[in-house]
Amino acid sequence: MISAIIVAAGKGKRMGLGFNKLLAKIDGKEIIVLTLEKFQNSNLIDEIILVVSEDELDYFRENIVNKNGFDKCRLVIGGKERQNSVYSGLKNTSNADIVLIHDGARPYIDEGMINRSIEAAREYGAATVAVPVVDTIKVVENGFSVETLERSKLYSVQTPQSFKYDLILKAHQFAMENNIVATDDTMLVEKLGYMVRIIEGSYANIKITTINDLNKR
Numbered sequence: 001m002i003s004a005i006i007v008a009a010g011k012g013k014r015m016g017l018g019f020n021k022l023l024a025k026i027d028g029k030e031i032i033v034l035t036l037e038k039f040q041n042s043n044l045i046d047e048i049i050l051v052v053s054e055d056e057l058d059y060f061r062e063n064i065v066n067k068n069g070f071d072k073c074r075l076v077i078g079g080k081e082r083q084n085s086v087y088s089g090l091k092n093t094s095n096a097d098i099v100l101i102h103d104g105a106r107p108y109i110d111e112g113m114i115n116r117s118i119e120a121a122r123e124y125g126a127a128t129v130a131v132p133v134v135d136t137i138k139v140v141e142n143g144f145s146v147e148t149l150e151r152s153k154l155y156s157v158q159t160p161q162s163f164k165y166d167l168i169l170k171a172h173q174f175a176m177e178n179n180i181v182a183t184d185d186t187m188l189v190e191k192l193g194y195m196v197r198i199i200e201g202s203y204a205n206i207k208i209t210t211i212n213d214l215n216k217r
């Protein structure tokens, strides 16, 4: 069983629309619909766990899932932080052996990334799509550069992030027991001492975060 956990329970504060940015439309379709279509149409994905906020559950059920015929999709309620939402999704999969965890805010993923993610999770246990950074990255303290990192070793990490189910569940449980907070899920697996495979993402696979991202392709 291959489950896709799509996290969509955020508030979109940096977008500043006053509502969930995933309901903003690009070319006439909600961002979350563009994302869900990719997984609904994949013949490798058996179920979609869509994680939403409690106050938006009914809206998403009627206007996103039912209206668009996403029959692979089950809705669950997320939490305060992205990490809590992912864990809620993990606890509601149906006997998954592989899970893909994906930001609802990344609508421009393609079938190749989904397929590579599944293959890599099977082979390595943990994987993430990523792209080599193109800017020079510096460590800054008090407004001054204190270190310039070696660019050839730096990657910008995206989603899907894919895992053997038992491993990512153990990693989230370890994080809760040890108050570990992470901005992505592969970091939690690394905290358990496991290696994470880096697989090819795309510079088009942006996370829609601020208003300027709405016009990017």
Ligand SMILES: Nc1ccn([C@@H]2O[C@H](COP(=O)(O)OP(=O)(O)OP(=O)(O)O)[C@@H](O)[C@H]2O)c(=O)n1
Pocket: 007, 008, 009, 010, 011, 012, 013, 014, 015, 022, 051, 078, 079, 080, 081, 082, 083, 085, 086, 103, 104, 105, 106, 207, 208, 209
């Ligand atoms: N408590 C949360 C926070 C975020 N997310 C989801 O995680 C993805 C990546 O998070 P981000 O881009 O930061 O979305 P927001 O948290 O909504 O943005 P902001 O930080 O600007 O409020 C998004 O699809 C978002 O809906 C979630 O499911 N639950």
Ligand SMILES: C[C@](O)(CO)[C@H](O)COP(=O)(O)O
Pocket: 082, 103, 157, 158, 159, 183, 184, 185, 207
């Ligand atoms: C998971 C992620 O998309 C990897 O780049 C990113 O860390 C999410 O960050 P956010 O602040 O929760 O959007």
